[in-house]
Amino acid sequence: MSGLEILGFAAAILTTVCWLPQALRTIRTKDTKSLSLVTQGAFTLGVGLWLVYGVLAGNAPIIFANAITFVLVALILALKLRYG
Amino acid sequence: MSGLEILGFAAAILTTVCWLPQALRTIRTKDTKSLSLVTQGAFTLGVGLWLVYGVLAGNAPIIFANAITFVLVALILALKLRYG
Known part of the structure; x- marks a missing residue:
């Protein structure tokens, strides 16, 4: 794996798993x-569009990263809609 | 422009400009x-890595989207560090 690929993976992992602490904090x-x-609404919609883009383009890394991100940010959006 | 490209642009624009309302709300x-x-810290770092990735890969859309996003999310991070 090239240095550039490692950098891209590190960026993708960070911008995906970073939503876990916010989701846990908001649940708690x-x-x-x-x-x-x-x-929160526009970001969730945007990540959802990235997921559809990944599926249509047949791009596994885009599908994988955005599927995880979508679950987390949609959960935070649902909590925002519930608690105001 | 293909339908897939339009979808990608819509996703990129949404996941970039969506940070403006949060920044304005937090300032206010x-x-x-x-x-x-x-x-907020991990997301800012991740977007920063995406920006470096875009520069090294010579990918203009990645540079453009992540440069705007970085300014907005770094501002929100700075406000979080200041106001706690």
Whole structure:
């Protein structure tokens, strides 16, 4: 694997798993006051579009990273909609 | 432009500009309590790595999208560090 590929994997892993602490914190505290609903909604939609793009383009890394991210950010969006 | 390219552009634009409402909300309210510092720090670092990846790979769309995203998410991180 080239240095460039390792860099891309590191970037993809970070921007995917980083949503886990926010999801766990929000589940624990039920506090979503500082979160922007517009940001959370648009980001979830955007990640969903990346997932559809990955499926249509047959690109496994894009599918994999965005599927995990989508589950986490959709959960945070659902908590924002529930707790306001 | 193909339908697949339009889908990719829509996804990239959404996952980039979506951070503007969160940045503006945080500037206005000074409220960062619900935001996870670990998430915000790891996401900012990950977007920064995507930007470096784009520069080294000579990929203009990756550079463009991640440069804008980086400015917005680094600003939100700075506000989180300041307001706690």
